[in-house]
Amino acid sequence: MPSGRRGKWLTLIVWLIVVVAAVPLAGQLSELEKDGLTVELPRGAESTEVAGLADRFDEGRISLGIVVYVRDSGLTAQDRAKVASDIEEFATLAAGAVEPARPSEDGKAVTVLVPLDKQDSTALADNAEKVRDRATGDRPDGLKAELAGPAGNSLDAADARESTGRALTLITVVVVAALLLITYRSAILWLLPLLVVGVSFLTTQAVSALLAKGFGLTVGGGNEIVVTALLFGVGTDYAMLLLARYREELHINEDRHHAMRTALRRAVPAIAASAATVCIGLLCLTRADVGFNHTLGPGGAVAIVCGLAAMTTLFPAVLVLLGRWVFWPRVPRAGVAVKNANRLLWDRIGGRISRRPRLVWTGSALVLTALALGSLGLRTGLDDEHLVIGRPGSIAGQELLAAHYPAGQSRPAEVISRAANAPAVAEALKHIDGVAQVEPATISTDGELAATKAVLKAHADSAAAARTVDRIRTAVHDIPDADARVGGPTAMAQEKAEAQAHDRRVVIPLVLVVVFVILIALLRAVVAPVLLMATVVLSYFAALGISWQLFQHVLGFPAVDTQVMLIGFLFLVALGVDYNIFLIHRIREDVGHHGHRSGVLSGLTSTGGVITGAGAVLAATFAALTSAPQVAFIEIGIVVAIGVLIDTFLVRSVLVPALALDVGPAFWWPGRPVGPDTPAQAIGTAPGDAVAVAVSSGRRTR
Structure with a gap:
């Protein structure tokens, strides 16, 4: 329908209706986002249950801001006057009483606890910002002041997410636009894929809002950053692949409608197959325990489906409507042979690979293996100090607290039990090694539960704190009928690490099996899928090896975030198979017409340029994640960008064609590409000549 004389208009009308309906729905998405903490926690974990029970307590409805004031030489009378004045201002913002300042034993610091209402996330952010601005403004010289605690953490996270979203979108658009301009050298053509991706993004938000309302889809704000990079990269890739095939057909057909048809x-089966592979790979994340992973799967799949729909209907309709002039100044004309440096380059590359394919693929595999060795000694798990670039206020405040108060003061362990057993829980906590103090229990609004907090002697993300939490679990679980559950930051970090390990054990094999089965179904072969999957996995470990060396020796990251291993693997396998499908689909088509060897070389020549360009765009969109202050996003962006570049310029362009040539027709075992075999000479002396290829393939021109 998008390529028809009337169908293109109908397609545009349908999409206009979709956009009009999507605008108000997309605006509701932010209101449907779940609390970031509970979304990201492991499903079913003990610490997640504790976080979920917070609303049953009065204090669970507040986010505590801990304002810390420090003077290294000791607080002065002027400092104390500043604190007293601030407390009066804090009282107008707080959701409860603001207690008097708590001095440290060394006399160099005081803390003020400011309870803020967290029922309205917007109001919480506004009030937390006002508290921070008041504390850090008009300070006597030499007095340090920072906002820490849950309210400070939430404010810094919201600031980081907002700045990341704006920067990522802007950088992605600029980079993709630049690459499209370089690729097509057209005054208008570069803009069309970006506009259609924008429509896809709007549609994704609207569909996500509908699914959240009607079917309980969990919406997490952190996922949007990764989904944005994925949608821009994959959507632009689909546009470039369709454009390449459309331009080729315009050199054969006088009628642009027939050319697009x-x-x-010829292009949509490969695009749809690759989109289905990415979607199914993402949906494997629904087997994950970590909330971020679990919610990313459906959210990413929705984005891919919306991108596929727009790029295979709206984009071709717009191209046909605008006509050939969108390619200006290089307008494709029917019957005019195409000879350009790009296609001739890939013709020469194919020729060199074909001379010694076994040497080429073994050499390529050895290079990838050597790069993969760089991942030896890789460490996972970032501490609090390395979660973000720089020192946001909440981290600086935490460091000040740790220097003048028990290290776990602002991030205590929390035990929720039956109210009747609260005294027994408190007594057990007092005798546990590593607990600095036990705060009085608070009772839930219904009187059934009690929350008891234990301040740890060690920093909350230290190994010593983790051992203390283990001792707490053992002690409170042994109290009869207490039904005690342990939560808090240390317990959350422990269980998140355990859940990430579970997700890697479950999801990675599942993705490999699912993608392997899809390749068998698409190619109707076994040998080719085995070899292709091997190249994808080897490419992933090579990317991980390079990235780990960069993280350690260039960026100064002490470890890889626990989410990077799984998310990086999923994206590189799914997107790597994408390029496999684009390449092998074209090779299989050409092999059916020209025989195995000539078909492999012809397919490489035809797709080499567009796959290289698409890979560069995809790598650039993920590289844009390095603009984020969160180290996890920076690491995901680097791993995926490097992996895509390796996959594009070495694996898909050199290693896979060499393997196909060396294995020979057995590459397609037990099936074989359909189509009449013709002598290799039928391709002609100029594989870059689209008309010659078309004629030798038996395709009619109009």
């Missing part, structure tokens, strides 16, 4: 028929 043929381009869609």
Whole structure:
């Protein structure tokens, strides 16, 4: 329908209706986002249950801001006057009483606890910002002041997410636009894929809002950053692949409608198959325990489906409507042979690979293996100080607290039990090694539960704190009928690490099996999928090896975030198979017409340029994640960008064609590409000549 004389108009009308309906729905998405903490926690974990029970307590409805004031030489009378004045201002913002300042034993610091209402996330952010601005403004010289605690953490996270979203979108658009301009050298053509991706993004938000309302889809704000990079990269890739086939057909067909119809028929199966592979790979994340992973799967799949729909209907309709002039100044004309440096380059590359394919693929595999060795000694798990770039206020405040108060003062362990057993829980906590103090229990609003907090002697993300939490669990679980559950930051970090290990054990094999089965179904072969999966996995470990060396020796990251291993693997396998499908689909088509060897070389020549360009765009969109202050996003962006570049310029362009040539027709075992085999000479002396290829393939021109 998008390529028809009337169908293109109908397609545009349908999409106009979709956009009009999507605008108000997309605006509601932020209101449907779940609390970031509970979304990201492991499903079913003990610490997650504790976090979920917070609303049953009065204090669970507040976010505590801990304002810390420090003077290294000791607080002065002027400092104390500043604190007293601030407390009066804090009282107008707080959701409860603001207690008097708590001095440290060394006399160099005081803390003020400011309870803020967290029922309205917007109001919480506004009030937390006002508390921070008041504390850090008009200070006597030499007095340090920072906002820490849950309210400070939430404010810094919200600031980081907002700045990341704006920067990522802007950088992505600029980078993709630049690459499209370089690729097509057209005054208008570069803009069309970006506009259609924008429509896809709007549609994704609207569909996500509908699914959240009607079917309980969990919406997490942190996922949007990764999904944005994925949608821009994959959507632009699909546009470039369709454009390449459409331009090829315009050199054969006088009628642009017929050219687009043929381009869609030949390109969409590969695009749809690759989109299905990415979607199914993402949906494997629904087997994950970590909330971020679990919610990313459906959210990413929705984005891919919306991108596929827009790029295979709206984009071709717009191209056909605008006509050939969108390619200006290099307008494709029917019957005019295409000879450009790009296609001739890939013709020469194919020729060199074909001379010694076994040497080429073994050499390539050895290079990838050597790069993969760089991942030896890789460490996972970032501490609090390395979660973000720089020192946001909440981290600086935490450091001040740790220097003048028990290290776990602002991030205590929390035990929720039956109210009747609260005294027994408190007594047990007092005798546990590593507990600095036990705060009085608070009772839930219904009187059934009690929350008892234990301040740890060690820093909350230290190994010593983790051992203390283990001792707490053992002690309170042994109290009869207490039904005690342990939560708090240390317990959360422990269980998140355990859940990430579970997700890697479960999801990675599942993704490999699912993608392998999809490749068998698409290619109707076994040998080719085995070899292709091997190249994808080897490419992933090579990317991980390079990235780990960069993290350690260039960026100064002490470890890899626990989410990077799984998310990086999923994206590189799914997207790597994407390029496999684009390449092998074209090779399989050409092998059916020209025989195995000539078909492999012809397919490489035809797709080498567009796959390289698409890979560069995809790598650039993920590289844009390095603009984020969160180290996890920076690491995901680097791993995926490096992996895509390796996959594009070495694996897909050199290693896979060499393997296909060396294995020979057995590459397609037990099936074989359909189509009449013709002598290799039928391709002609100029594989870059689209008309010659078309004629030798038996395709009619109009």
